[in-house]
Amino acid sequence: MKTVQAKPALRDEGAKLGFRLTLPAQILVLFIAVFPLLMQLYISLTDWSPLSGLGWWSAWSLWNNFANYTDLATDARFWSALKRTAIVMIVCVPAEFLLGLALATLFADEFPGKRIFYSILLMPMMVVPAVAGYMFFMLFQSGGPVNDILSSISGFPVTIAWLSDPTLALIAVMVADIWQWTPLMFLILLAGLVGVPEDQIKAATLLGANPWQRFVTIVLPKMKTIIIIALAIRVIENFKIFDTLYIMTGGGPGVATETISVYIYKLTTQDLIWGYVAAIALAILIVLSIAAVFAMKRMARAREVPA
């Protein structure tokens, strides 16, 4: 298409005017997006905390020669929290994905009572995470319903102290996360599943593909984009796991369920070392951003193949 080209001088004039006119908006955007980041970077290079008696702008006087970052490298509690966060993610996200996919496959067909089950299935997602936390806190008490059910199934009195045992507490926390977030996975995957062209599935059937083959060769490839989106959302969200977990265990017993978010929360509210917190947060932001860019690239590649 051909457009009328303005003379260079005029175009420069136009660009200048445009820049001036959009300047307030640009400053606002900068302020919202970039300023907190820069402030975080600035604070992370100092020993500043709200109790230091200084305004954050004069934090430079507490400059500590990158001590926060060197501390971070040797902070065993940080690394174990990171590892724990990774374990939770590696267990929860695939579990949520597989359960969500199974449920979505089930709900792609018609069956009696589908609407009611559908509503029930989505409910966990609607529960406020803090409330869900108290619910699971109750469920996993040594005299709570989980043990009662186990007792009546096994016939022996079961009195497992779920939330006091380091391993079991982590499992309980992961169960709560899976309970709450499988519905989201289910919802996204169901949307992807109903978008798979029915004719192509029929064509595959007529060519002799069995249900499993159809699923692997037609359904999954067609759902690739939506699967990546669903996984990306859950990976990012799960990495930040906090509210339910904190109410259930407070990160304990000891530090047995302390994830990155819980650790940061404690450092912020109990230890009050804000400079160090800023350094941790920045490090995590960088890690998550790299992961997000990677996911986006995969997504862009997947989108080259439209359904």
Place this chain on the structure above:
Amino acid sequence: MSAIHLQNLVKRFGDFTALKTMDLAIADGEFMALLGPSGCGKSTTMNMIAGMEEPTSGKILFGERDMAGVPMGRRGVGFVFQNYAIFTHMSVRQNLAYGPKMRGAPRAEIDRRVGTIAEMLQLTPLLDRKADRLSVNILQRVAIGRSAIMEPAIFLLDEPLSNVDAAFRAVMRTELKQLQRQFRQTMVYVTHDQLEAMTMADRIAVMDHGVLQQVGTPLEVYNNPANVFVARFIGAPGMNLLKGRPAESDRGLVIDLGPIGATPPLPAVIADAVRGARGDVLYGFRPEQVALVKRGQGLSLPVTFVERIGARTIVHLGQGESAVKAVFDNDVGLAIGQTAVVAPGAPSVRVFDAATGLALRAG
């Protein structure tokens, strides 16, 4: 290859009857078109042959074999969908190889069969192209190739040309007919386009409202429609039908059409059948076989509209019950408001019982 027999086939969806008792025998290697307006039951019939839907009652036989309970992947049926249903996330090669691969054929054999089919369909240079950006005639060939590689006894095609623009359809028709000659399979072709049915099919099964109206070669269906529906549906425009009453005249049996006059005497073969009928009849003749004659020798009708479409001129005559169309090879110089005197060509004249809609024929 395989013959298909449909016996007393019925399909109901709840209260709606999609197909009322269909009986049809399709010969081995025959190209049969199921032709009818939308909702006539043609696609339902096809889906039942493919096994996508179970008949409510009745039988489907392939050769001697009853297909009841045979799932759709095991019927040896190739199916070409309306939109081709090509696997767009795969290459042309993967599309063609899909069937044999799913059945666990060895790799070498798959490669050989894909090679043969691709050669036959002139797809060899396109084998490694992604299937999502192919032109529609290539898609058609891939769809046919993907089914043909399974060497199905029967090929079912569900309106494969309905998404193709008109200009390209003629090319596709020719290509499809050539492919059928190549593969020599029994083909069932569902369409609402009579031109497709007339040009490609060995025989046409005309359907309406879930009822099979007539089965015959394209020319049989055109020349000797079994009833009023087929007479109106086949031909563009369809057959003219005028209501009247048989009356004896000194020149033989004619049909008294009321205000517009009486018809020329009926040909002897038809006259006998008409004499045996009771009540009103419908006098039918093809628009293409109408001659302009002198006053008193034909039907006098006012010209209501003239369509000039290049090679032909379609003249609309009369109104309401006595509306008639006439097609002339050249511009006959008629204008709206004039009165034309037309005489149907005797060979095209057919008479139908007005009450039952059935053709009145000798014997």
